[in-house]
Amino acid sequence: MTTSPGNESSQRRYTVRTDTHRVRMAWFEHGSSRIYFEAQGSGDPILLLPGFAGSIEEFSDLRDSLVIAGYQVIAADLPGSGRSEPQPRTYSATFFEEDTYAFVALLQHLVSKPAHLLGFGNGGEITLLMAALMPEVARSVVTWGTVGVLNDPNGQLREAMYNVIDHPISPLQQFRDSLVSTYGKELARTMTQSVVAAISDIIKGGGELSRSKAEMINCPVLLIAGEHDIFAPPALACELAARIRMAEVLVAEGAEHFVCIDHFAWLAQTVLDWLAKHSGQSQNMRGIK
Secondary structure, eight states, X not given: OEEETTEEEOXXXXXXXXXXXXXXXXXXXXXXXXXXXXXXXXXEXXXXXXXXXXXXXXXXXHHHHHHHTTEXXXXXXXXXXXXXXXXXXXXXXXXXXXXXXXXXXXXXXXXXXXXXXXXXXXXHHHHHHHHHHOGGGEEEEEEESOOSBOOOTTSHHHHHHHTTTTSXXXXXXXXXXXXXXXXXXXXXXXXHHHHHHHHHHHHHTTOBSSGGGGGGOOSOEEEEEETTOSSSOHHHHHHHHHHSSSEEEEEETTOOSOHHHHTHHHHXXXXXXXXXXXXXXXXXXXXXX
């Protein structure tokens, strides 16, 4: 039993043996969220966050590559996704900020120095907000599928997400199948429709996430954008980068939103190169599949 500042925290811990390292599995409670995370390796800390409805299992190869390269990797499911709770989650217009402070608390509980923050989609938005609102926890940030603002002027993207379970558009068919396989139709439908309602409220308020706070980010930032990403297009990534003191954009040619699926080897090498540049770690390609 542990306690984080201002919140009751509890953890159930155990370890398992993999081929190359031990993995610590635990839960961290913050507010109404119960966050599932896995920690492995040693060295400079990294926080890795998947996107909405995703799971850290999707990044097992990337995690192994980072551990072999000499990092301590803390991978955590977002509240309401993967193995984190509550499920189903009722998303509100403040859920990005709520999750930001939950993961700040998790990091402060586990490590005593700034971490490299890696995130995809909503997870990436949270890492950027962490760097803006609590800059002392961030050593660098790498995101993909993230632009710091929710932008859907004609509502087509929200409509596609709202109906993704029953009437998926072609670019979201694989995502829909993964949702149903993981959560079942009823829970997946509840999740997607709840998050769309919250996103609509955020857009009504201007849609700003980290973009309006970008000048507060004082660590190096790498924004990776899929060339054909309909949710986080390269043009918006460039607009966000222009507001950050130390930021650059890399475009994954031919990729859509799920760069980690379309271009995994390239993404893994890009992340390793970036981290080596900003932490002094030696580059190591072992473990990349």
